[in-house]
Amino acid sequence: MDSSLFTHRGHALRRGRISEPGRACLLTTVTRNRSPVFLDWQPARLLVGEMRRLHDESQAWVVMPDHLHWLVQLESLPLQALMQRLKSRSAIAIDRAAGNAGNRLWQKGFHDHALRQEEDLAAVARYVVANPLRAGLVTRIGDYPHWDAIWL
Known part of the structure; x- marks a missing residue:
């Protein structure tokens, strides 16, 4: 299979990212x-600390054994930069x-x-924190120690 298809697809995904202040992601x-x-x-707690330093107004999050789900309302920091900083800073701390x-x-x-305007933020947050279940x-x-949601 032509590897250029994968390169193009990845580039298109990045180009389609929405990174506007106030948008929930x-x-x-x-x-x-x-x-x-x-x-x-x-x-896990070092990762949570870095999340809070970067974005203390998180809507919801859960740290699973091998991945992270993080519901945020974007502020001035673009989406790509937010994730780059989180991954870099958490890796260094750990x-x-x-x-x-x-x-x-x-x-x-x-x-x-x-998230679209019609999506219920609280319902998405409940879905996020129910991952360990x-x-x-x-x-x-x-009983799960690594989660939080502003509504729960």
Whole structure:
């Protein structure tokens, strides 16, 4: 198969990203090789700390063992820059805490979904924080330590 098709498709996805202030976006990013880094409490909390430093008005988020779902309302920082900073800063903090250097924490890229006006933000937030239930990690969301939502 022609590899230029993949290059073109990736370029088109980036070009179609909506990064306007005030727009709510659901962001998902995955650890390298889907490694369950965030089963460990310390890396998970370091990631949460970086999320709060970058965007303290998050609508909802859940840190799963090998990925992150983050519902944000964009501010002045463009979407691409927000994710780049989160991934970079969290990788540095986690490497530093573990005494590692240069380990790549995150897979390249991320998935984003710009919410439409008719989409119910609270319903999307409930969907986000219910991920540990659907994954079978807990039977009650209150038993899972790495999530938050402004409505719940």
